[in-house]
Amino acid sequence: xxxKNIAMAALAACGFAGAAQAQISGDVVRIGMLTDMSSVxxxxxxxxxxxxxxxxxxxxxxxxxxxxxxxVYADHQNKADVASxxxxxxFDTQGLDxxxxxxxxxxxxxxxxxxxxxxxxxxVIGAGSARLTNEACTPYSIHYAYDTVALxxxxxxxxxxxxxxxxxxxxxxxxxxxxxxADASEVLQKAGGKVLGAVKHPLNASDFSSFLLQAQGSGxxxxxxxxxxxxxxxxxxxxxxxxxxxxxxxxxxxMFINDVHSVGLKAAEGMYVTxxxxxxxxxxxxxxxxxxxxxxxxxxSSLQAxxxxxxxxxxxxxxxxxxxxxxxxxxxxxxxxxxxxxxxGMIRKEDGRFVHDMFLMQVKSQKDSTEPWDYYKPVTRIxxxxxxxxxxxxxxxxxxx
Amino acid sequence: xxxxxGVPLPALLGQLLLGLVNGSFYAMLSLGLAVIFGMLNIxxxxxxxxxxxxxxxxxxxxxYFGLSYWAMLVLAPxxxxxxxxxxxxxxxxxxxxxxxxxxxxxxxxxxxVIEGLFRSFYGVSGQPYEVPQALSGAINLGFMFLPKYRAWxxxxxxxxxxxxxxxxxxxxxxxxxxxxxENPRLVQAFGVNVPLMVSLTYAGGVALAAFAGVLxxxxxxxxxxxxxxxxxxxxxxxxxxxxxxxxxxxxxxxGLGVIEGLTRVFKPEASNVVVxxxxxxxxxxxxxxxxxxxx
Numbered sequence: 001x002x003x004k005n006i007a008m009a010a011l012a013a014c015g016f017a018g019a020a021q022a023q024i025s026g027d028v029v030r031i032g033m034l035t036d037m038s039s040v041x042x043x044x045x046x047x048x049x050x051x052x053x054x055x056x057x058x059x060x061x062x063x064x065x066x067x068x069x070x071x072v073y074a075d076h077q078n079k080a081d082v083a084s085x086x087x088x089x090x091f092d093t094q095g096l097d098x099x100x101x102x103x104x105x106x107x108x109x110x111x112x113x114x115x116x117x118x119x120x121x122x123x124v125i126g127a128g129s130a131r132l133t134n135e136a137c138t139p140y141s142i143h144y145a146y147d148t149v150a151l152x153x154x155x156x157x158x159x160x161x162x163x164x165x166x167x168x169x170x171x172x173x174x175x176x177x178x179x180x181x182a183d184a185s186e187v188l189q190k191a192g193g194k195v196l197g198a199v200k201h202p203l204n205a206s207d208f209s210s211f212l213l214q215a216q217g218s219g220x221x222x223x224x225x226x227x228x229x230x231x232x233x234x235x236x237x238x239x240x241x242x243x244x245x246x247x248x249x250x251x252x253x254x255m256f257i258n259d260v261h262s263v264g265l266k267a268a269e270g271m272y273v274t275x276x277x278x279x280x281x282x283x284x285x286x287x288x289x290x291x292x293x294x295x296x297x298x299x300x301s302s303l304q305a306x307x308x309x310x311x312x313x314x315x316x317x318x319x320x321x322x323x324x325x326x327x328x329x330x331x332x333x334x335x336x337x338x339x340x341x342x343x344x345g346m347i348r349k350e351d352g353r354f355v356h357d358m359f360l361m362q363v364k365s366q367k368d369s370t371e372p373w374d375y376y377k378p379v380t381r382i383x384x385x386x387x388x389x390x391x392x393x394x395x396x397x398x399x400x401x
Numbered sequence: 402x403x404x405x406x407g408v409p410l411p412a413l414l415g416q417l418l419l420g421l422v423n424g425s426f427y428a429m430l431s432l433g434l435a436v437i438f439g440m441l442n443i444x445x446x447x448x449x450x451x452x453x454x455x456x457x458x459x460x461x462x463x464x465y466f467g468l469s470y471w472a473m474l475v476l477a478p479x480x481x482x483x484x485x486x487x488x489x490x491x492x493x494x495x496x497x498x499x500x501x502x503x504x505x506x507x508x509x510x511x512x513x514v515i516e517g518l519f520r521s522f523y524g525v526s527g528q529p530y531e532v533p534q535a536l537s538g539a540i541n542l543g544f545m546f547l548p549k550y551r552a553w554x555x556x557x558x559x560x561x562x563x564x565x566x567x568x569x570x571x572x573x574x575x576x577x578x579x580x581x582x583e584n585p586r587l588v589q590a591f592g593v594n595v596p597l598m599v600s601l602t603y604a605g606g607v608a609l610a611a612f613a614g615v616l617x618x619x620x621x622x623x624x625x626x627x628x629x630x631x632x633x634x635x636x637x638x639x640x641x642x643x644x645x646x647x648x649x650x651x652x653x654x655x656g657l658g659v660i661e662g663l664t665r666v667f668k669p670e671a672s673n674v675v676v677x678x679x680x681x682x683x684x685x686x687x688x689x690x691x692x693x694x695x696x
Contacts, residue, residue: 040626043526173670202673204630207621209419210665213545217412230630233527233622241532241548241620243539262622264529298524 035102037075056311083107105129137396145306154274168220169198172227277302284341309342411544424658425558433609439645443504449628455614481611519625527624643693
């Protein structure tokens with residue numbers, strides 16, 4: 001038994017050494033993506049995200065550094081154990097070179113540990129927890145699209161400036177809701193506003209009217225929705241029905257364009273939304289989005305655009321280095337600025353945070369919307385340094401202070 | 402201001418009323434389940450998926466054919482009723498002689514198929530559906546603004562529940578139906594087509610689910626997952642009321658809606674669990690449910 005173990009270890013060591021010497025391990029660059037393909041977050045990333053990655057690979061003609069690119073994906077079902085088991089399997093048996101993490105922070109945190117253990121790049125797109133670049137940061141993770149801190153700052157600051165000083169939170173009763181509310185409250189207090197109260201509702205609550213009546217009773221100006229997906233949609237629907245929107249302004253702290261699509265403009269009109277990207281923000285974004293629309297019959301969310309951008313950035317790094325060695329590619333990605341239709345900026349060396357501008361947008365009225373998916377009008381651009389946590393405030397152990 | 406346990410009375414009244422609104426959904430869904438269980442002995446797990454279909458059909462009618470809410474309120478239950486006939490004739494009828502578990506498993510499978518189909522075509526984030534023009538706006542009750550649509554939901558569902566109860570308990574058809582479940586061979590000997598009656602009962606039960614779905618469409622996110630969020634609670638309601646008891650299902654549905662509403666005031670986080678706590682307590686005291694008969 002002992003002998004066998006030693007033999008295995010020796011073999012593994014040889015394999016490792018071999019991989020380090022070879023330019024492209026296994027003569028193929030393998031990209032794997034784990035995201036929610038079937039449940040609550042499947043529309044904001046899911047099959048659309050998979051398509052975006054395929055587009056990125058197709059735009060490189062399926063080849064990088066003279067070798068073939070392969071792409072695998074799977075549904076993590078929003079379960080951290082499923083995500084980590086699959087990631088481990090891919091790294092160990094398929095020689096995966098890059099792991100893309102889709103929606104759901106629980107799964108992303110689990111995958112980050114494994115990618116770090118295997119010394120392979122891990123790019124988080126869909127998950128929002130700021131822990132990924134703070135307490136749980138690793139040298140191999142990149143947090144690409146957004147995080148809860150950026151969303152809170154993006155939405156709270158401008159609303160306080162516009163006079164919305166008293167807030168009431170409607171918070172989903174689990175880790176994500178709590179951290180979104182905590183981040184937003186912190187920003188709010190710094191900006192001179194105050195929290196008048198909060199009500200916690202269970203995840204996937206059947207009805208929001210009673211929570212909303214409690215919120216209305218507080219007399220606050222702004223109702224902050226610290227929830228996501230179906231819960232946000234049902235909150236907005238009920239708020240309109242009960243006339244809450246006449247006395248309070250709604251602020252969705254995590255809303256994607258798919259949520260707006262499903263609420264309908266009539267109910268969502270006038271809401272403020274912070275996002276990293278909008279399909280109609282520039283001519284380049286529009287051109288890419290039209291291509292995406294051809295395939296998926298809907299406009300891309302910011303996450304799907306980020307999927308494309310991140311994979312392209314990775315492939316360009318591999319192309320430039322002519323190797324898929326995890327450590328070298330990480331360094332290259334962090335040293336090269338990102339500049340494409342999705343965003344412009346640098347991936348921070350210390351904690352892997354991609355620092356880029358965020359956008360505050362307001363939902364258009366039905367009258368102003370001129371075509372399908374024409375939902376947002378831009379309000380302000382939030383510079384990356386203001387949106388994301390500063391290095392000095394980072395809780396990432398890798399950041400030297 | 403008058404207060405009850407530290408909560409202002411108007412706020413409390415408002416919450417009670419909202420509880421009643423939610424309760425009427427529970428009542429209508431558990432009514433259909435109770436009818437199907439009482440008459441067919443099938444635990445119809447597909448009820449949630451058929452409720453979702455009702456709501457999705459309402460949206461599809463509007464989107465593709467420009468059919469109004471009112472038209473779909475009639476059409477959607479018909480379409481789902483026909484689908485119910487197909488399910489019963491093709492699948493369920495082979496299982497009547499077997500243990501309940503087989504019916505549960507089969508209808509669970511049907512649920513997965515229906516939900517999966519809708520999910521692959523329409524995604525999960527749902528479709529917009531507006532409150533019909535005639536029912537938009539709210540009534541000022543003094544202690545709260547009650548949207549007209551919610552008032553309509555309570556009235557419509559109570560009427561439907563009453564009608565179904567009367568049909569089964571007070572008419573000759575209902576009497577035959579009940580006799581048919583007690584002793585099918587004897588009733589058949591009197592010249593009654595029992596299998597047809599059973600098929601129609603299943604169709605009627607699932608049509609109720611679709612009706613509830615259309616009612617829900619303007620106020621709840623219309624998505625392929627909406628049924629599975631609700632079905633477990635509705636099963637708890639049926640179990641508390643007593644499996645197969647029609648009056649029990651309706652009363653328990655309304656009662657639990659109110660209890661849930663009160664929980665939202667005093668301990669919001671617990672509002673999803675309270676139904677199951679009640680279920681555990683009731684089953685400890687009365688294993689056959691509040692209105693069920695021990696066989």
